[in-house]
Amino acid sequence: MTTKDNLRTFLKELPIEAPSQDFTRLVMERIRLEAVKSPVVYTPLISTRGWLKIISGSIIILVVMLLLYEFFPVKESSGVVLSLSSADFSFLLKPFEVLSKFLSGLSFTYVAVAVSVCLLLVVDQLYGRLAKI
């Protein structure tokens, strides 16, 4: 037997220390008090409000992408599968004519990301304020 094995045998011979007889009762008394003060309840990683933010954010991004698609027609070689040529969004674009001229010099991706981030920040602020009410 090695030194390690011997030591294991020796240490296992030591008398086992036992807690007091009413240990469980004492702990459970404290647990009951804790349960009244602050009950331990499972809280999901993403709250209902969080899911609402994610869903509304996704919808906003989708709408922004659809709108901007009309500003920046995508070349056939770009790999975009969704064809919107049959949809007419011109009624939505009328108020954005000035913006359209400004944006015409920029790339579709940059503008889509910038607009989406801005809108998400607005949604986040909105939900933040609603939570305080």
Add this chain to the structure above:
Amino acid sequence: MVAKTDAYFIAEVLRGNPEAFAPIVEKYRHLAFSLSMKITRNREDAEEAAQDAFIRAYRSLDSFKGGAAFKTWFFRIVYTTAISKVRSAKKITVSLEEYKLSDGEILDAENAIGQMGAEERSLQLHKAMEMLAPDESAILNLYYFEDLPVEEIAIIMDLTASNVKVKLFRTRKKLYEQLHGILNTSESLVY
């Protein structure tokens, strides 16, 4: 009848039933007390530390990720609770005597201990363990008494596996050095 697992009772507690924590307390009370006792070396403090550990575990039960074993997760709570209790009370008293034994002398100490009667051996081992630092007693308890693997001890003590191995080696050596010192002292008292 199928025995209910820790996961079942934890889920019950998280559903809002605090009474489901009782079987967990019953199952782990000896382990918690034993580890606390090795660290605090005082029955009263060990009992208090073990109780506090259960309360802390209950409070943070919703943060317990089922991936790790509950035992390891709970042992970590017991270890940190007992260590902080000792530190706050500044009860850490460690023998500064270092004997620096050779491997041959360690073997001699081991043989001498092995030849003793079980009762005498327990007494001498107990004395030697009292001279170790709380974390050293804890590591011996977890490895030799609870038979936990090095990887789990590393999680409990917040060390790397290689650090645990080094610490185990040093603690084992230190324990035998203390035993050697105790045996020499008692021999010199006899003669």
